[in-house]
Amino acid sequence: MQRRWELASVPPQHAGTSSHTSATLQRNAAGYQTLAEYDAAGNIYTTTESLTSSSSRRIPAQGNGRRMQNLRAELLTAWSAVIDEGVESGTYTLGKAVQQFERMVEEAWTTPDTDPMHAVMVNSGTTALYGALVACGIKPGDYVIVPAMTFVSTALACSWVGATPIFVDSTPGTWTLSIDAVKYLLTERADLRSQITAIIPVHLYGAVMPEMAALIDLAQAEGWKVIEDASQAHGATLTVGSERYFAGTMSDAGCFSMSGVKNAGVAEDGGCILTRSPEMAAFLRMWRDLGRKPGDRYGFHVPGVRGRMGTFAAACGTVQFQHLNKWNQQRRAIATRYTAVINEAGLSLITQVNPDESEPSYYKYVIVAGSQAEREQIEDCLAEASIETEHYYPCMLPDQPIYRSGQLPCVVAGDLAVARHLAACGTCLPIYPELNWHEQERVIEAVKQAFARHLHAGVAVAAGV
Amino acid sequence: MQRRWELASVPPQHAGTSSHTSATLQRNAAGYQTLAEYDAAGNIYTTTESLTSSSSRRIPAQGNGRRMQNLRAELLTAWSAVIDEGVESGTYTLGKAVQQFERMVEEAWTTPDTDPMHAVMVNSGTTALYGALVACGIKPGDYVIVPAMTFVSTALACSWVGATPIFVDSTPGTWTLSIDAVKYLLTERADLRSQITAIIPVHLYGAVMPEMAALIDLAQAEGWKVIEDASQAHGATLTVGSERYFAGTMSDAGCFSMSGVKNAGVAEDGGCILTRSPEMAAFLRMWRDLGRKPGDRYGFHVPGVRGRMGTFAAACGTVQFQHLNKWNQQRRAIATRYTAVINEAGLSLITQVNPDESEPSYYKYVIVAGSQAEREQIEDCLAEASIETEHYYPCMLPDQPIYRSGQLPCVVAGDLAVARHLAACGTCLPIYPELNWHEQERVIEAVKQAFARHLHAGVAVAAGV
Numbered sequence: 001m002q003r004r005w006e007l008a009s010v011p012p013q014h015a016g017t018s019s020h021t022s023a024t025l026q027r028n029a030a031g032y033q034t035l036a037e038y039d040a041a042g043n044i045y046t047t048t049e050s051l052t053s054s055s056s057r058r059i060p061a062q063g064n065g066r067r068m069q070n071l072r073a074e075l076l077t078a079w080s081a082v083i084d085e086g087v088e089s090g091t092y093t094l095g096k097a098v099q100q101f102e103r104m105v106e107e108a109w110t111t112p113d114t115d116p117m118h119a120v121m122v123n124s125g126t127t128a129l130y131g132a133l134v135a136c137g138i139k140p141g142d143y144v145i146v147p148a149m150t151f152v153s154t155a156l157a158c159s160w161v162g163a164t165p166i167f168v169d170s171t172p173g174t175w176t177l178s179i180d181a182v183k184y185l186l187t188e189r190a191d192l193r194s195q196i197t198a199i200i201p202v203h204l205y206g207a208v209m210p211e212m213a214a215l216i217d218l219a220q221a222e223g224w225k226v227i228e229d230a231s232q233a234h235g236a237t238l239t240v241g242s243e244r245y246f247a248g249t250m251s252d253a254g255c256f257s258m259s260g261v262k263n264a265g266v267a268e269d270g271g272c273i274l275t276r277s278p279e280m281a282a283f284l285r286m287w288r289d290l291g292r293k294p295g296d297r298y299g300f301h302v303p304g305v306r307g308r309m310g311t312f313a314a315a316c317g318t319v320q321f322q323h324l325n326k327w328n329q330q331r332r333a334i335a336t337r338y339t340a341v342i343n344e345a346g347l348s349l350i351t352q353v354n355p356d357e358s359e360p361s362y363y364k365y366v367i368v369a370g371s372q373a374e375r376e377q378i379e380d381c382l383a384e385a386s387i388e389t390e391h392y393y394p395c396m397l398p399d400q401p402i403y404r405s406g407q408l409p410c411v412v413a414g415d416l417a418v419a420r421h422l423a424a425c426g427t428c429l430p431i432y433p434e435l436n437w438h439e440q441e442r443v444i445e446a447v448k449q450a451f452a453r454h455l456h457a458g459v460a461v462a463a464g465v
Numbered sequence: 466m467q468r469r470w471e472l473a474s475v476p477p478q479h480a481g482t483s484s485h486t487s488a489t490l491q492r493n494a495a496g497y498q499t500l501a502e503y504d505a506a507g508n509i510y511t512t513t514e515s516l517t518s519s520s521s522r523r524i525p526a527q528g529n530g531r532r533m534q535n536l537r538a539e540l541l542t543a544w545s546a547v548i549d550e551g552v553e554s555g556t557y558t559l560g561k562a563v564q565q566f567e568r569m570v571e572e573a574w575t576t577p578d579t580d581p582m583h584a585v586m587v588n589s590g591t592t593a594l595y596g597a598l599v600a601c602g603i604k605p606g607d608y609v610i611v612p613a614m615t616f617v618s619t620a621l622a623c624s625w626v627g628a629t630p631i632f633v634d635s636t637p638g639t640w641t642l643s644i645d646a647v648k649y650l651l652t653e654r655a656d657l658r659s660q661i662t663a664i665i666p667v668h669l670y671g672a673v674m675p676e677m678a679a680l681i682d683l684a685q686a687e688g689w690k691v692i693e694d695a696s697q698a699h700g701a702t703l704t705v706g707s708e709r710y711f712a713g714t715m716s717d718a719g720c721f722s723m724s725g726v727k728n729a730g731v732a733e734d735g736g737c738i739l740t741r742s743p744e745m746a747a748f749l750r751m752w753r754d755l756g757r758k759p760g761d762r763y764g765f766h767v768p769g770v771r772g773r774m775g776t777f778a779a780a781c782g783t784v785q786f787q788h789l790n791k792w793n794q795q796r797r798a799i800a801t802r803y804t805a806v807i808n809e810a811g812l813s814l815i816t817q818v819n820p821d822e823s824e825p826s827y828y829k830y831v832i833v834a835g836s837q838a839e840r841e842q843i844e845d846c847l848a849e850a851s852i853e854t855e856h857y858y859p860c861m862l863p864d865q866p867i868y869r870s871g872q873l874p875c876v877v878a879g880d881l882a883v884a885r886h887l888a889a890c891g892t893c894l895p896i897y898p899e900l901n902w903h904e905q906e907r908v909i910e911a912v913k914q915a916f917a918r919h920l921h922a923g924v925a926v927a928a929g930v
Contacts, residue, residue, distance in 0.1 A: 062555035068548045075548070076541050083533045083540070090527035090853075092725055092733050123588060123734070126755070126771035152755055152765045159768065260557055268557050268775035269588070290591070290617055291867055298859050300617045301866045303624065303873050306591035310733035312777070388555075394763050401766045402756055408768050 059439050061388035063432025064260045068267060070434065071319055075267075078315040085311075094289065095311035101318050105272060108235070108321070109246040117249055118281035120273045121309035121317075122288050125231045125257025128271035129157035129200070131287055131307065132253035135273075135280045136225040138163050138198050143411065145185070145199040145224075147177040148396040149419035153257075154200055154229050155397050159408045166192070166411040167398045170418045173353035175366075176209035177201045178418070179218065185413040186222075192411065198225040203233035203247045205392070206263070206331075206361035207354055212250050213240050226250075230274075231257035232363035234264055235328045239357040247361070248274045258309075258317055263331070263361050264324040266313040330433035331362035334440055338365055338429060341444050347451050364392050365431040367447070372424045374455055379427055381450035385442055390428045396420060524904050526853035528897025529725045533732060535899065536784055540732075543780040550776075559754070560776035566783050570737060573700070573786070574711040582714055583746035585738045586774035586782075587753050590696045590722025593736035594622035594665070596752055596772065597718035600738075600745045601690040603628050603663050608876065610650070610664040610689075612642040613861040614884035618722075619665055619694050620862050624873045631657070631876040632863045635883045638818035640831075641674035642666045643883070644683065650878040651687075657876065663690040668698035668712045670857070671728070671796075671826035672819055677715050678705050691715075695739075696722035697828035699729055700793045704822040712826070713739045723774075723782055728796070728826050729789040731778040795898035796827035799905055803830055803894060806909050812916050829857050830896040832912070837889045839920055844892055846915035850907055855893045861885060 060066075068075070078097070086092045098121050105119040122128050138144060140162025146154050148167040155165040166189075168181040177199075186193055199219055201209040208230075209215065219226045230236075230248035234256065237244050248254020256262075258270035275281055283302065286293055291304030309317075342349055350368040354360050369375040379389050396419040397403060403410045429443055525531075533540070543562070551557045567584040575582045587593050603609060605627025611619050613632040620630040631654075633646040642664075651658055664684055666674040673695075674680065684691045695701075695713035699721065702709050713719020721727075723735035740746055748767065751758055756769030774782075807814055815833040819825050834840040844854050861884040862868060868875045894908055 060553075060555040064557070065548075065551040065553060065555045068557070069552045072545060072548050076545060079544060080537060080541060083530075083537050087530040087534045088525075090525040090530045090726075092529070092533070124771040152763075153771065156755065156765075156768070160770075261555075267777055269771060269773070290621065298617075298856065299866060300621075303621070303867055305625075306589040306618065306734060308734070310778075312732055313775075391763065401764060402768055 055438075055442070056386060059385075059387045059430050059435070059442065061390040061428065061430055062261050063430070063434040064265075064267075066434035067320070067432070068260070074319045075316055078319050079312055082311050082315050092311045094308055095314075097311045097314040097318055098309055101309075101314040101321065102272075104318060104321050105274070108324075109249055109274065111243060111245050111249060113243070114249075115276045117274050117276060118278060120275075120281055120284040120288065121258070121314060122271045122273065122284075122307045123309055123313075124153075124269040124307075125229075125255060125259065125271040126153040126157055127288070127305065127307040128231075128255035128257070128273045129153055129227070129229060130160050130305070131284050132227045132255050132273050132275075133157055133161045133163070133198065134287060135275075135283055136198060136227060136252055138225065141195065142197040143192055143195045145177075145182060145196060146397075147200075147202050147204070147419070148398055148412075148416045149175065149393065149422050150202040150204065150229065150397065151231070151393065152397060152400060152402075153231075154202055155403070155410070156408075158200075163197070164409045164411060165397070165403075166196070166413055167396070167416065167419075168413045169416045170204070170422065171211075172418050174207065174210055174355075175352055175418070175422060176204050176207065176211075177215075179211050179214055181414055182215075182218065189411070189413065193222075196222065196224060198227060200227045200229050201251075202229040202231075203236060205352055205366055206233045206236050206363035207352055208233055208236050208238040208245075208247045208358055208360070210238065210355050210358055212238055212245075216251065225252045227252060228254045230254050231262065231271075233361050234262060234363075235324050236361040237359045249276075252277075253280065260316075263327060263363055264317070264320040266309070266317040266320070268313065270309055270313050270317060272309075327433040328361050331431055332360075334431050334435060335360075335362045335365050337440060338431075338444070342367070342447075345448060345451070347447065348456060349447075362431055364390075365429045366392060366422075366426045367429060368422060368426045369455075370425065375425050375427050377454040378447060378450040381453065382429075382443070382446045385446040385449075387430065387443055387446055389430075391423075391426065392428055394423055396423045399423075520903075520907070521851060524850075524852045524895050524900070524907065526855040526893065526895055527726050528895070528899040529730075529732075531899035532785070532897070533725070539784045540781055543784050544777055547776050547780050557776045559773055560779075562776045562779040562783055563774055566774075566779040566786065567737075569783060569786050570739070573789070574714055574739065576708060576710050576714060578708070579714075580741045582739050582741060583743060585740075585746055585749040585753065586723070586779060587736045587738065587749075587772045588774055588778075589618075589734040589772075590694075590720060590724060590736040591618035591622055592753070592770065592772040593696075593720035593722070593738045594618055594692070594694060595625050595770070596749050597692045597720050597738050597740075598622055598626045598628070598663065599752060600740075600748055601663060601692060601717055603690065606660065607662040608657055608660045610642075610647060610661060611862075612665075612667050612669070612884070613863055613877075613881045614640065614858065614887050615667040615669065615694065615862065616696070616858065617862060617865060617867075618696075619667055620868070620875070621873075623665075628662070629874045629876060630862070630868075631661070631878055632861070632881065632884075633878045634881045635669070635887065636676075637883050639672065639675055639820075640817055640883070640887060641669050641672065641676075642680075644676050644679055646879055647683065654876070654878065658687075661687065661689060663692060665692045665694050666716075667694040667696075668701060670817055670831055671698045671701050671828035672817055673698055673701050673703040673710075673712045673823055673825070675703065675820050675823055677703055677710075681716065690717045692717060693719040695719045696727065696736075698826050699727060699828075700789050701826040702824045714741075717742075718745065725781075728792060728828055729782070729785040731774070731782040731785070733778065735774055735778050735782060737774075792898040793826050796896055797825075799896050799900060800825075800827045800830050802905060803896075803909070807832070807912075810913060810916070812912065813921060814912075827896055829855075830894045831857060831887075831891045832894060833887060833891045834920075835890065840890050840892050842919040843912060843915040846918065847894075847908070847911045850911040850914075852895065852908055852911055854895075856888075856891065857893055859888055861888045864888075
C-alpha cells in the first residue's frame, strides 16, 4: 500500500481544467442571480451567488446549502407537483415520486449482464442498514463485523437488531475495512467465530473497498451475509475482472444514506436499500411501512418500522439524482487538483489510496497530518482564511460514549491503530461541485501556508497509515 | 353510557351554520382559483376548487390533499425560506423551523397555572410513542396496557422496546380504553400485575378519554407510567375540576402523530412528544438524533435512533398549525351537523359519546351500524354517491397477523366485545375543514338513502356499544 500519492482517476475532459475558467452572470428560473463558471472544455463548473468579495467569503465544509439554492426552482416545481398528486388521492405517502426515485436508482446502478437491482427507499441511511440486517436474518445474539472508522449508524443498526458489533481496523492507505484484521480476529477470537453472521464493509469517503471480491469469498466460506454501507459512495465503482460494479451492488444488500449532505440526496434524512433479491425487496417494502402488505392498508403482516421515505423527500431526490454523474465528475476534478498540488508541493500529508480499478465518488477529501498538533496547525490556517473543515470522524466507534460506557455491548479486535490515527489526525478539505475555482485556490493556498509557517514539506510521514 | 345521541359541544358562533352559506370566487396567492364558502357568521367554511358539477365530484375520505392545495403558496414560501437558511449553515437538519414548531406547540397546549410543556419533534407518531416508552424506562420483559381498538403503532412501539402489549377493551359509548377492563385484568391475570409498568390511553377519533383522572389515580397506585397517545386529538380538551387540559398534557408523556392526515401536520410522517419534564425532553432531544449530545456533533452519548423531524417537514407543520383552532371549529361544526341529522331522523346508528367536559377534535366521525351487513349497505349507498368511507380500524390489534400469528407476543384481556363490534360495524363519514356544505349535504342524503332503502329508522341498536 505504498501508492500514497497516486492521482485519482479523472475523466479526460477535466484533466486540463486548471488552465482556464470563464465566468458568466446568469439568472436562473427562480430569478436568483448566479455566477456560472465554465472550465476550458465548456463544462459548467459551479453556479453560486455573486463572487463579489469572494476572497473573504466563508467556504462552508459542506455544499448542500448552495446545491439546494441552485436547485430552488426545480425543487419548488417538483414539490408543487406532489401537492397536485395528493389532491386526488388525499394522501402523500409512498406516492409516485418514491417509485420514480426507486426506478432511477435501479436503472442507474444495475450492472449490465447481471440480475436487475431492486431499490427500496426508506427514511434514513440508518434505517437502510437496520432493514438490511433484519432482511438478512441477523438476530439477537449474533455478531457482526464492522469497521471502527465509520459513522455511528453502521454499528448502531447492528445494536438495534440485538447483535453485537465487532470493530476491526482499516487497511493502511485505502482506509477501508481490513481483511487482514478480520483474519486476525478469526484466529484470536475463535470463540466468537460461529456466532458471526454478517460483515459490513463501508465504502469510506466514497471509495469502494478494493478487496470486495476477496471479502465476498471469505464471507461465503464462513457463511456470513455481506451488507455494503455505500452511504458515502453514490455512483462510485469498482472493476472486478471484466465487470464494473457500482457501490452497493456487490453484496446481499447495499445500503445508502440519501441524506442531503450526500453526493445526491433528499435535502434531509433519507436512505435506500439495493438488492438483487425480489423477495428481499418485497419484504422490505412491507417492513418500512409498519409491516403493511401492499393492497391491505390495515393489515400488518411482519413486524415493521415507520421507515418509509416521504414523497416530498423523494421528489427532491429525483431532482438531485439526475445531476449525480455530472456532480461526481466535478468532485473528481477537485480531488485530482488537490492531490496534484499536495504531490507537487511535496507536502507531508497522507491522502486516500485509490487503485486503478476504483473510481471513487469523493464524498469527502481527507488529508491526514503527522500528528494531532499538525492537524490543528493546518486547520487554524484554513480557519484564518474562512475555510471550514470537518472531522470524519474524530472518534472511532469503540471510543464513542455509548460503546465505551458499556451501554451497548461491542467487541474490539486488535489495537485499531489505523482507525485511531485517522480519527486523531485526519481533516476534510471542502469538496463539492459548488466549490468554485477561486475557492479551491484559497483552500490550496491555506494548506500551503500551514506548511510554510509550521510544517516541513517533503518529510516522510509515519508509515502504516 | 346511555347518552347515545347527545350533541357534541359546539361553539355558539357555529350553532346556526345550517341556516345559510354564501359562496365567493377567489384567487389565492399561488393563482389557483378557489371557491370560498362562508357561513352565516362570516367564517370561511371551506375553500376548494370550483364547485362546478359538485353534485357528482368524488368526496375523498381524507381532506389533506385539498388542504395542501389551499396552502400551496404558503408552503412553497416556507420551504424556500428553509433553503435560504441552509445556504449559510450548509445543513438542513434540526433547523429553525423545528424549534419554531416546537415553541408553537408548547405555547398552544400549555395549561395555564401548570408547569410549561416541552415539545420534541420526531419523524413519526410511532417514533414518538417509542421514544416516550424508552424515556419512561420501559424495558424488555415489561408489560404495557393498550386498547385493542387503536392504530397498530400504539402496540408496535411497545414491542420495539421489548415489552409485551396487553390488549384491553374499550368503554361502551366513549370507545376509549376501559378502566373496568383494566381492573378486570388485574384480577384475572394477577400473575402479570407486578410486570406491568405502563398504560397507554388513546384519545380515539379525537375524543380525550374522559376518565383520565381516574386512570392516573389507578396508575399511581400501581406504579405505572402513563403515556397518552394523542395522535388523533390535536387541540382536543378535557376539563378536570377547574382546569382545562389539552390532549397529551395530562400524563408522563403525550405522543402525537403529526402526519399530514392528522388535524394539523407536516404533509408526510411526523410526530411530537410532549412532557413537563425538562430532563425527559433533554434526553429525547439526544435520543431522536442518534444519541448525539447538543454541541457535540460526533459524540453519541445514549443509544438513540434516527428519529429527528426534518426542517422542511417542520416548516409545513408551522404553516398548518396556525390554522388548527379554526380547522377544529370547522370539524366540530360538521360533527354537530351529522349528529343532529342522525338524531332528528332517528337513524339506528351509534356515534361516539362525548361528555360535557370533553371537547373533541373530530379527527374522525365514526358511525356504527347494527351489523357488518348494515355497514356495507350504508357504504354502498355512499359509494354510489361517489363518497369514500374508511374503517378506523377494520381489525382490532390482537387480530392483526403480526400478533395473531405469534410473531410478536401479546396478551388479550377479556372478550374485547366493544372493540370487536367497532371493527366490524364502524365506518367513517368524511369530516375535514375542506368538506363544503354541499358535500356534507350529499353525505347526509346518502346515509338517509341507505336507511330509506334497506334499514329501519328508530330501531334500538345492540346495547353495549
